[in-house]
Amino acid sequence: MTSSKSNRSYWKRNQIAITPWLFLLPAMIMFALYVVWPIVQSFNLSLYRWDGLGEARYIGMQNYEELWYDDAFYTSLWNNVLWLVLYLLAIPAGLLIAIFLNQNVRGIRIYKSLFFFPFVISQVVVGLVFTWFYDPSFGLLNIVLGWVGLGPIAVLANNEIATYGIIAAGLWPQTAYCMILYLTGLNAVDPEQIEAARLDGAKGGKMLWYVILPQLRPATFIAFVVTVIGALRSFDLVSIMTDGGPFGSTRVLAFYMFEVALSEYGFRMGYGAAIAVVLFLIMLIYISYFLIKMYRDERGV
Structure with missing residues (x-):
């Protein structure tokens, strides 16, 4: 009897603190099962040699040692660096388009x-669409x-520029996504701060840098994280446009x-898992750095 009373009193005393966790619990369980657990499995699988059907054989760090001497891995890694750097252009491009579309001009709905x-x-x-666009x-x-007297360029058949052509194709929808995020963020910008800045003589670049952008930090954070993830998981465009080629x-x-x-x-599941682990670590380091930087900026550290 005393125990049940104490339990009820504990619930009453901590109800406000516990209730949010009860609502979050189903999502946390799903996240653990379908995100965290597969990541752990990938780390484990990378230590084995397995073809997906037979018995897995433990080989320790041999898959990672092979990666160290794999030229194809370094080519893929360098291309991912290019994707990361150039894909970030979608963020300022999306911001500029969002600022334009936030104006009251004729035909804005069509734009x-x-x-x-x-x-x-x-x-x-x-x-x-871009494969047809680049067709020589x-x-x-x-x-x-x-029209300007330049010869045909086989963009996707040239190993020096094919990657840039695919990245340009990826930037098209990614810029649109960042634009939507910033349009949503601009709707939440405090008009009183804008008016006060105008009275102080701020306009153009100063208005954007000191008044609007600080209020768009949540949108910038989401745009950055989504863009980084999109750059690192780039697969479908490469598969459709070049299938990894030329060469x-x-x-x-x-x-x-x-x-x-x-x-x-030859269905080298362990070696593929090792590549997945490297990709995950790159993504983790890149996003963690931005999170820490953003946290310090918020705290003024």
């Missing part, structure tokens, strides 16, 4: 629809180049992981 369109189509469609025979890019020059880590684990390299 919003045009800029929003890339976001609603799939990456497969984007890949096909009938692609719009080479038709325009022909493996457009491979990224996610695509190379697929190749070695589930494609022509």
Whole structure:
């Protein structure tokens, strides 16, 4: 009897603190089962040699040692660095477009629809559209180049520029996504701060840097995280547009992981898991750095 009373009193004393966790518990369980546990399994699988069907054999760090001498891995890693650096251009581009679309000008709904369109189509469609766009025979890019007397350029067949062509294709929908985030953020900007800044003589770049951007930090954070994840998990555009070619020059880590684990390299699940672990660690370090920097900026440390 005393125990039940004490339990009820504990619940009454801590009800406000416990209730949010009860609502979060189902989501936390799902996150643990479908995100955390697969990550742990990937770390474990990377220590084995396994073809996906037979018995897995423990080999320790041999998969990682092989990665160290794998030229294809370094090509994929370098391409991912290019994706990370160039993909971040989607954030300022999305911000500038959002600022333009936030104005009251004639035909703004048509402009919003045009800029929003890339976001609603799939990456497969984007890949096909840009493959046709780059086609040296009938692609719009080479038709325009022909008007100015430049010869046809086979973008996706040139191992020096093919990766840049795929990244340009990826930037199209990613910029649209960042634009949507910033449009939402601009709707929450305090108009009183804008008016006060105008009275103080702030305009143009100063207004944007000192008044608007600080209020857009939540949108910037989400845009940054989503863009980094999108750059690191780039797979579908590479698969659709070049299938890793020419000569493996457009491979990224996610695509190379697929190749070695589930494609022509003989179902090397452990080696593919090792690539996945490296990709996860890069993503973790990159996003953690930004989180820490943002936290320090918020605290003024």
